[in-house]
Amino acid sequence: MTRAAVPGLPSRYPIGDLLPALYADDDLAQRFTAGLDTVLAPVLSTLDNLPAYVDPALAPADFLPWLASWVGVEADPAWPVELRRAVVARAVELHRWRGTRRGLVERLRLCCGVHAEVRDGGGAAWSAEPGAALPPPPAGELLVRVWPVRAGAPVDAHRVHEVAAGCCPVHLGCRVEVLPGPPEGFDTPEQTGG
Numbered sequence: 001m002t003r004a005a006v007p008g009l010p011s012r013y014p015i016g017d018l019l020p021a022l023y024a025d026d027d028l029a030q031r032f033t034a035g036l037d038t039v040l041a042p043v044l045s046t047l048d049n050l051p052a053y054v055d056p057a058l059a060p061a062d063f064l065p066w067l068a069s070w071v072g073v074e075a076d077p078a079w080p081v082e083l084r085r086a087v088v089a090r091a092v093e094l095h096r097w098r099g100t101r102r103g104l105v106e107r108l109r110l111c112c113g114v115h116a117e118v119r120d121g122g123g124a125a126w127s128a129e130p131g132a133a134l135p136p137p138p139a140g141e142l143l144v145r146v147w148p149v150r151a152g153a154p155v156d157a158h159r160v161h162e163v164a165a166g167c168c169p170v171h172l173g174c175r176v177e178v179l180p181g182p183p184e185g186f187d188t189p190e191q192t193g194g
Contacts, residue, residue, distance in 0.1 A: 011037040012044060056088040064088060071095075079111075086110060104167045108146060112160050113153065117183060119143040120172075142172045147179040 015033035016024075023029040052058040059067055061081050068075045068084070071091035075084040087094075087110060094110075097103030101118040108116045120142060125135035144164045148155050161176045168174040 006042050006045075009038075009041040009045060011041040012048065015040075056085045059085075083111065098167065099169070104144070104164065107167060108144070108160060108163055109149070111163050112146070112156060113149050114146040114155055114160060115149060115182065117145045119145070140172055142168045142174045143177065144174065145177045145179055145183060147181050151181065 014037050016030045016037070019029060019033065046053070053060070053063055054067065056064070056067060061084075064075065064081070064084050065077070068088045068091070071088060072095065073088055073091040075087050077084075079087075090106075090110060094103060094107055097106060101120065104118050105116045108114055127135070142164070144160070146155060146160050155178050157176060157178050160178070161174065164176055165174045
């Protein structure tokens with residue numbers, strides 16, 4: 001898709017029609033302004049359709065990276081266009097939940113088409129008994145267990161790891177386990193009606 005010269009694109013506002021009556025019948029003036037109309041028609045068409053350019057669902061595919069930069073999202077060019085559009089459209093919501101389990105689960109579902117269970121290795125420990133032994137250090141690992149949304153669908157473990165590692169705090173390692181189905185006792189949003 002290009003927004004440069006589009007052959008045969010008519011101008012909605014021909015300059016020749018805006019000239020004073022003296023030039024309305026002047027062949028040279030009309031041909032000259034028709035040439036300008038050819039150059040300006042794509043610009044005017046783009047301006048007339050400006051709301052479509054800022055809507056991720058309607059924006060031209062080559063415009064999506066720039067639109068993604070407006071909302072602080074890095075959409076992988078290797079992803080299908082529909083996925084890039086969805087990531088840009090949900091960017092504000094995903095930013096709101098960034099750094100949380102919910103944010104990671106939502107991002108994995110959107111970008112990789114998987115359900116996820118996240119177990120955080122960080123945290124704090126305490127004892128109710130004074131003088132008790134110190135607790136063991138935290139695991140220092142984020143465990144992400146994923147399984148396909150549709151049974152039997154393939155899971156791209158490399159892509160899941162890239163997304164999870166990108167959302168993981170820097171002081172934690174990230175480990176991904178791919179499961180054939182949900183873990184025992186885990187309720188998916190479909191089962192709970194959420």
